[in-house]
Every structure is written in structure tokens, then in C-alpha cells.
Amino acid sequence: MNRVHAQQGMGNQAGFSIEGPLAYCVGNWVASNLHDVELQLSSAGWPKDRLQLNLGGISALDTAGAWLIHRTLNALQASGLQVTVLEADEKTRQLLDLVKARSESAAELPRPYLPGFLESVGRKTGGQLQQFYEFLAFTGHLAFIATQSLMRPWRIRWPLVVKELQYAGVNALPIVGLLAFLIGIVIAYQGGVVLRDYGANIYVADIVGLSMVRELAPLITAIIVAGRTGSAYTAQIGTMMVTEEVDALRSIGIAPLDMLVLPKLIALVIALPLLTVFADVMGLFGGMLMAAGMLDLNSSTFIERLTEALSLDSYLSGIGKAPVFAVIIAAVGCFQGFRVYGSAESVGRQTTVSVVQSIFLVIIVDSLFSIAFSKLGI
Amino acid sequence: MLTEIESIAMHGHTRPGECILKASELVMDFGTKRVLDGIDMQLNRGEILAVVGGSGSGKSTLMRQLALLQAPTAGKIQLFGMDVTNMGELRTLPLRRQMGVMFQHGALFGDLTVLENVSLPLREHTDLTLGTIEEISMLKIVLAGLEPDAAALYPSQLSGGMRKRAAVARGIALDPEILFLDEPSSGLDPISANAMDELVLHLKKTLGLTILLVTHDMDSLWRVADRILLLAEAKVAAEGSLRELVASDNAHARGFFQGPRGRAAGASHDQ
Numbered sequence: 086m087n088r089v090h091a092q093q094g095m096g097n098q099a100g101f102s103i104e105g106p107l108a109y110c111v112g113n114w115v116a117s118n119l120h121d122v123e124l125q126l127s128s129a130g131w132p133k134d135r136l137q138l139n140l141g142g143i144s145a146l147d148t149a150g151a152w153l154i155h156r157t158l159n160a161l162q163a164s165g166l167q168v169t170v171l172e173a174d175e176k177t178r179q180l181l182d183l184v185k186a187r188s189e190s191a192a193e194l195p196r197p198y199l200p201g202f203l204e205s206v207g208r209k210t211g212g213q214l215q216q217f218y219e220f221l222a223f224t225g226h227l228a229f230i231a232t233q234s235l236m237r238p239w240r241i242r243w244p245l246v247v248k249e250l251q252y253a254g255v256n257a258l259p260i261v262g263l264l265a266f267l268i269g270i271v272i273a274y275q276g277g278v279v280l281r282d283y284g285a286n287i288y289v290a291d292i293v294g295l296s297m298v299r300e301l302a303p304l305i306t307a308i309i310v311a312g313r314t315g316s317a318y319t320a321q322i323g324t325m326m327v328t329e330e331v332d333a334l335r336s337i338g339i340a341p342l343d344m345l346v347l348p349k350l351i352a353l354v355i356a357l358p359l360l361t362v363f364a365d366v367m368g369l370f371g372g373m374l375m376a377a378g379m380l381d382l383n384s385s386t387f388i389e390r391l392t393e394a395l396s397l398d399s400y401l402s403g404i405g406k407a408p409v410f411a412v413i414i415a416a417v418g419c420f421q422g423f424r425v426y427g428s429a430e431s432v433g434r435q436t437t438v439s440v441v442q443s444i445f446l447v448i449i450v451d452s453l454f455s456i457a458f459s460k461l462g463i
Numbered sequence: 464m465l466t467e468i469e470s471i472a473m474h475g476h477t478r479p480g481e482c483i484l485k486a487s488e489l490v491m492d493f494g495t496k497r498v499l500d501g502i503d504m505q506l507n508r509g510e511i512l513a514v515v516g517g518s519g520s521g522k523s524t525l526m527r528q529l530a531l532l533q534a535p536t537a538g539k540i541q542l543f544g545m546d547v548t549n550m551g552e553l554r555t556l557p558l559r560r561q562m563g564v565m566f567q568h569g570a571l572f573g574d575l576t577v578l579e580n581v582s583l584p585l586r587e588h589t590d591l592t593l594g595t596i597e598e599i600s601m602l603k604i605v606l607a608g609l610e611p612d613a614a615a616l617y618p619s620q621l622s623g624g625m626r627k628r629a630a631v632a633r634g635i636a637l638d639p640e641i642l643f644l645d646e647p648s649s650g651l652d653p654i655s656a657n658a659m660d661e662l663v664l665h666l667k668k669t670l671g672l673t674i675l676l677v678t679h680d681m682d683s684l685w686r687v688a689d690r691i692l693l694l695a696e697a698k699v700a701a702e703g704s705l706r707e708l709v710a711s712d713n714a715h716a717r718g719f720f721q722g723p724r725g726r727a728a729g730a731s732h733d734q
Contacts, residue, residue, distance in 0.1 A: 117560070147637075148606075156598070187606055191611065195578075
């Protein structure tokens with residue numbers, strides 16, 4: 086009676102009911118509708134000594150359902166209850182047997198090993214030191230190969246250098262130019278607001294000129310190139326690591342540093358200073374437009390003031406930083422590419438690391454330059 | 464009232480031997496290249512159908528279309544008697560519970576452990592408690608022939624064979640009606656490949672799965688396939704049991720099954 090009622094009420098659901106020593110499982114015992122019966126089973130009022138579990142009303146059963154039944158039976162039997170299973174059809178019995186046969190090995194849930202706080206700090210520190218050491222070794226090796234090649238420039242792979250120049254230099258012109266132009270506008274505006282109050286409009290050329298040429302143009306260019314080209318270096322070399330192309334190069338007798346890194350390094354050392362010059366020009370142009378628009382400073386006055394404000398020292402101290410930044414970006418980008426290990430996922434991770442590290446190092450080195458210049462009085 | 468899709472999603476509803484997946488006049492173009500050209504085929508409940516063919520014969524494309532991962536250029540796909548060809552991603556979601564896919568390289572999620580990979584479909588589609596989900600997932604992992612210890616490992620720590628087994632475990636997490644296997648034994652050593660064949664037969668027997676597998680492993684064909692679909696030149700070149708195909712005088716079938724490898728596999732099977 087009860088059973089028929091439960092079956093009708095449940096429709097497509099899984100149902101469970103218990104009446105004294107009789108328990109009924111009815112409906113579709115498949116994974117997606119087991120939520121309620123799972124709770125019912127765990128809180129059911131089981132009889133004291135014996136139970137008859139009737140599975141005849143089950144219209145569909147999958148391994149999840151079979152597992153629930155098996156788990157419940159097991160727990161009941163362990164607590165000393167005598168359980169008889171009734172009316173289980175062929176398929177139900179097969180599934181219960183299947184689950185039972187595997188249950189022992191399935192019962193042990195292994196957990197991934199999670200290191201404690203001290204251990205993870207230690208491992209992290211060790212890893213960082215190890216990475217730093219490897220980076221030093223890589224840079225040293227690269228410097229050695231670069232010097233060797235420069236002694237015999239005809240052995241350098243110039244076609245590759247030209248290709249990299251095109252990619253890292255020429256193709257970067259629009260974005261570098263646009264951003265430098267906008268920064269020039271911003272600097273002129275921020276400076277202009279203050280200068281106008283003092284009636285010192287003409288000095289906007291000093292502010293834009295010095296800040297762009299000495300500091301912002303090289304820095305902005307290096308940061309764009311680190312994000313654009315450094316990441317591409319890591320991704321390219323990293324992908325080649327995953328597909329074993331780097332090992333293939335080695336097996337053919339070509340040093341990966343010679344083929345993959347040196348052309349990039351040479352190209353970037355040439356391209357970054359040139360990009361910086363371009364950024365200088367665009368930044369000053371942006372500043373000049375803003376000065377004309379906001380402060381009524383015509384362009385010939387602006388340029389005249391610029392020539393007085395900017396010494397050759399200032400110009401060279403800006404451009405001079407670019408090759409150093411180029412070496413940092415190329416070395417970090419390629420180094421992180423070679424650190425890719427295993428799967429494609431690692432390529433993405435190392436690319437992120439590469440961009441963060443090269444921008445970080447570029448800014449650190451830039452501040453070192455500032456300290457050095459101030460001591461030297463440049 | 465449940466909609467038709469929902470009710471199918473709950474419990475497949477077909478009787479043994481009945482056709483559960485049917486494709487008619489299936490066409491697939493990649494640019495100007497026609498990869499599939501008018502494929503007619505059907506998959507019957509409880510059988511293991513092997514799709515074979517040379518590299519580039521479109522067998523993986525066919526599997527992807529049948530698994531509703533890629534829409535055909537033209538033609539019709541019927542799943543459990545319902546036209547699903549242009550049903551749209553959202554409406555087919557419930558149907559996917561009835562289909563498990565093992566991708567060729569496993570396609571396990573790299574930042575999840577094996578246990579988490581296998582639990583994912585259960586967490587997503589059921590309201591069971593986490594403990595129960597993990598127990599059921601462990602059951603599937605063991606069923607797929609992995610050691611329980613492997614459950615805590617990440618995919619990058621697994622060998623090729625283990626990765627495929629873990630992928631099978633994830634494929635059967637929700638007890639689907641149909642399991643698609645893309646080259647289950649490729650890239651495996653002979654022992655692991657044999658074990659994979661055993662696993663396929665075992666799953667069919669114990670869980671009553673219907674299996675469509677894409678392969679070109681002759682030994683697997685002899686051991687597991689009930690029926691074979693041979694693709695050549697973007698069309699179905701031959702269809703039938705392996706013995707029928709071996710005996711047939713269809714040019715493609717002869718090239719495929721009567722070459723030295725085909726004969727060797729057949730001979731070792733007959734012993």
C-alpha cells in the first residue's frame with residue numbers, strides 16, 4: 086500500500102520509505118535525484134534486530150544509487166542488524182555486486198600532500214634562490230656566447246636578427262608611438278595646471294622635455310616591449326620546449342642559445358633604443374600640442390625653450406638606459422621560456438612570470454640609474 | 464511534467480539492440496575540403512562500434528559530431544530518437560549527461576587532481592554531499608583500473624596509460640548511456656593497450672554501456688569491436704563485423720584489413 090503510494094507520489098524521483106522492519110526503495114535511483122534519499126537514509130529510524138529491504142520498486146539504478154544502497158547495507162550490517170534484500174532484479178543485483186567488489190579499494194580516499202607553513206616558506210625560498218642561481222648561469226652563458234659571436238660577426242644568424250627586428254621593432258612602432266604621445270599630453274596638462282598659476286607657462290617645455298626624455302620614454306617603451314615582445318619570447322621558446330623542438334635543435338647539433346636567444350638579444354638591443362628615440366619624439370609632440378591648446382604656447386617657442394632645457398647629457402642618459410633594458414627583457418623572456426616544463430599550462434604560467442619579472446627588473450635598474458646619475462651629477 | 468529532454472537525460476529509455484544514435488547524410492566541410500560526405504550510420508544500444516579509417520579520413524570529426532561537440536555542415540543527428548542537429552548548446556546540456564567522452568590525450572584539467580577531475584561532473588549535476596561524491600568518484604577511478612593512490616595525483620604526474628584511464632573514469636562519472644572513446648589505445652605500450660581493451664569490454668559488460676570508439680589498432684578491433692564502420696575518402700566504405708570486412712572484396716576494406724598488420728592481428732586472434 087505504502088509502496089504503491091510512494092511510487093506514484095514520486096514520479097521520476099527516487100523514493101525511500103520505512104515501516105517497522107520493512108523498507109522500500111522506489112523510483113529512479115540515479116545520481117541526479119539522489120539528494121533527498123541520501124538524507125533520508127542517513128537519518129532513517131532503523132529497526133532493532135532485522136530489516137527487509139525491498140528493491141522491487143526501483144525503476145532505474147546507476148552506480149551512484151547502487152553505492153548509496155551498498156553503503157547503507159554495510160553500515161547496518163556492521164551495527165549488528167540482520168538485513169535481507171528482497172525483489173532485486175537481475176540488473177540491480179549485478180550493479181550491487183559490482184559496487185561491492187570495488188568498495189574496499191574505493192574506500193581509501195588519498196589526499197594530496199599539503200606541506201605545512203614552515204615547509205612551504207622553506208621550499209619557496211629554496212626555489213627562488215635556485216631560480217636566481219639558474220638565471221645568473223644563463224646570463225653568464227649568454228654573455229659568453231654573445232662575446233664569442235661578436236668576435237666573429239659573420240657567424241651570427243643575421244636573417245633571424247632582421248626578422249626579430251621587424252617583429253620587436255617595426256611592428257611595435259604604432260603602440261609605442263601612441264602611448265608616448267598620450268603620456269606627453271598628460272604630463273603637459275598636469276604641469277600646465279600648476280605653471281599657469283605662477284605665470285610660468287614657458288617652463289612646460291622643461292617639464293615635458295626632461296621627464297619624457299630622461300625618464301618616461303625609456304621606461305614606457307621598455308614596459309610595453311616587455312609585455313609585448315618579452316612575453317612572445319617566453320611563449321615561443323616555451324612551446325618549443327613542450328613539443329621537444331628545443332631538444333631536436335640540440336640533437337641536430339645547434340645550440341639553442343645560438344639559434345633562439347642570440348638573434349633576439351641582438352635585435353632587441355638595436356630596436357629598443359630606436360623605439361625610445363621614437364617615443365621621445367612622439368611624447369614631445371604630444372606635450373607641444375597640449376601646450377599650444379591649453380597654455381597658448383606656440384610651437385616655435387616650445388621648441389626653442391626645449392633646446393635650452395635639454396642638454397645632450399639628459400638625452401643620452403635616457404637613450405643609454407634602453408640597451409640595458411633590452412638585455413634584461415630578452416634574457417628574462419628567453420630564460421623563462423627554457424624553464425617551461427611538461428604541459429601547455431606551464432607555458433602560460435612562465436609567460437606571466439616572465440612579464441612580471443622583466444618589468445620588475447627594469448624598474449629596479451631604472452632606479453639604480455637614477456641614483457648613479459644623481460651621484461655623478463648628470 | 465518533465466520535458467522530453469529532461470526525461471531522456473534522467474534515464475536514456477531504450478531497449479537493448481535499439482538504435483540510440485543515428486546520423487543521416489552527414490556532411491562536414493573545412494573550408495573547401497570536404498571531410499565527411501554523406502555519412503549514414505547508427506549506434507545500437509549495448510554494442511561496441513569501432514570507427515576506423517586512415518589518418519585524415521574524418522573519423523575523429525565524425526566522433527566529435529556525434530558527441531555534439533561540433534555541428535555538421537549538413538545532415539541530421541538523432542539521439543534517443545530526437546533530432547539534436549541544431550539544438551543549440553544550452554538545450555543539449557542535459558543530454559550530455561547521457562554521453563561520456565574520453566579525448567585522445569585525456570583532456571584532464573591540469574589544475575585538478577584525478578579525484579577532482581572525476582568528481583567534477585557529479586558536483587555539477589547532482590546534489591549529493593561532497594563525501595558521497597568523492598566515494599562514488601573513487602569507485603569510478605577503481606573501476607577504470609587505476610590504483611586508489613592515483614586519485615591524489617595531478618594529470619602531469621600520470622603516465623599516458625593512467626591519463627587515459629583517468630579520462631575514462633571522468634567519462635563514466637555520471638553513468639552515461641553512451642561512451643565515446645577517441646583512440647583509447649594509441650600511444651600506449653602493448654601491455655597497457657591490452658589492459659585498455661579489457662577495460663572497454665569490462666565497462667560494456669558491467670555498466671551496460673554503449674561504446675563508440677575511434678581507433679586504428681588492429682588488435683583492439685579484433686578483441687573488442689562488435690561492429691566496424693570503415694571510413695575512406697570521406698564516405699562509409701564498408702560496414703559490418705570484422706570477419707565480414709576481412710572477407711569482403713571491397714578495395715578499401717582489403718587495403719585496411721588484409722595488409723600485413725591486419726593479417727597478423729587476425730592470425731594471433733584466431734589462435
